[in-house]
Amino acid sequence: MLASKSHPTPQDILAALQAGLDLSQADLYQFDLSGFNLQTAHLHRSILVRANLSRANLSQANLQAADLRGANLSGAVLQHANLQAACLYRADLSGADLSGANLTDAKLQWVRYDSQTLFPEGFPYKSCGAIGPGANLNGAALNTANLRYSDLQGANLLGAYLGGTDLTGANLYRARLVQADLRGAMLTGASLRQARLNGANLARADLRAADLTDVDFEQFESIAGADFTLVQGLSAEMRSRLLRQPKQELETMHPLTLKTTWESLHCQDVSPQ
Known part of the structure; x- marks a missing residue:
């Protein structure tokens, strides 16, 4: 043990281990x-x-x-x-x-x-x-988890609570997010390629520069105040579907970027064919 030292240093620890002491x-x-x-x-x-x-x-x-x-x-x-x-x-x-x-x-x-x-x-x-690739997290409350740049490809997140979660740069390729609560989530630069998002709540979500290529959804519970500025992979059909959400949702402003959802959907870099 290191009873003789109230504040051992890493070097003390290494020396103790090399001496075969029990820590x-x-x-x-x-x-x-x-x-x-x-x-x-x-x-x-x-x-x-x-x-x-x-x-x-x-x-x-x-x-x-x-x-x-x-x-x-x-x-x-x-x-x-x-x-x-x-x-x-x-x-x-x-x-x-x-x-x-x-x-x-x-x-x-x-x-x-x-x-x-x-x-x-x-x-x-x-x-x-x-938390990782293929994880089964259906219905999990992950709103306080550290998910920045996390690898969640193929993860099962059906009905998961991710409100306000920082998912910046996260890999959500083919993740199942059906009916997930993503209100206020930070998804800037995240990869959502081929993710399943039908029925998810994206109100106030920050999706700037996220990759939405081949995202699977029919309708969202809400996109009120969501910011889609410069998202990648947003096809004309997907964009049209988003613009069919209720007018009140489209006119809601994101609390940080101060841009309405409608404005963000018209601030696209390149729209794929």
């Missing part, structure tokens, strides 16, 4: 341990809230019941690590290797993963509350 229950809140070799480290019940463990080698580490809320584990090696009952709420596992890891009873709600993340064979990562 169970250590308070490593917001520590920057990126790139560290923490292989076989003893971190049982340790506090690693918002710690930076990106690209760290944590293979075979004991992280049982560790508090990893909001931790950055992008690119980390967690092969055969013990994460039983660990709390990974809102952690970033993009590009992480968890092959062979023990995730029994681990809390993975709102964990971010991507197409490069490796989970243990047979682990149901798509239905554990984590």
Whole structure:
């Protein structure tokens, strides 16, 4: 342990690990341990809230019941690590290797993963509350989740609550957003190619420069105050369908851009054939 030091530095932690010390229950809140070799480290019940463990080698580490809320584990090696009952709420596992890891009873709600993340064979990562490609998030309340530039291609988000969510630059290719609540959502630069949006509520949504190529919809619940300025892939047929929404919706102004929905639909860069 590090009882002799009330405020150990990352170098102290590394030295302790190299000496084979047990760091169970250590308070490593917001520590920057990126790139560290923490292989076989003893971190049982340790506090690693918002710690930076990106690209760290944590293979075979004991992280049982560790508090990893909001931790950055992008690119980390967690092969055969013990994460039983660990709390990974809102952690970033993009590009992480968890092959062979023990995730029994681990809390993975709102964990971010991507197409490069490796989970243990047979682990149901798509239905554990984590956020990533193909995730099953039907009806989920994600309004406070960090979804900027998230990879949600093919995700199931039917009826999901995304009101006010920051989805800037997110990849929603072929995502299912039927009847999703996207009121006030920030979708600037997001890819919605071939997404299913029928019945979704886009009131006050910021869709500036979003890619709407081949979006599937018949009608939206509302587009009042939505800003479609410079959206890509908006065909003449799609634009005509949007302009058939109630006049009151089209004349509603977006609260930030101060542009009406009707005006934004006439501020297109290039309209495809």
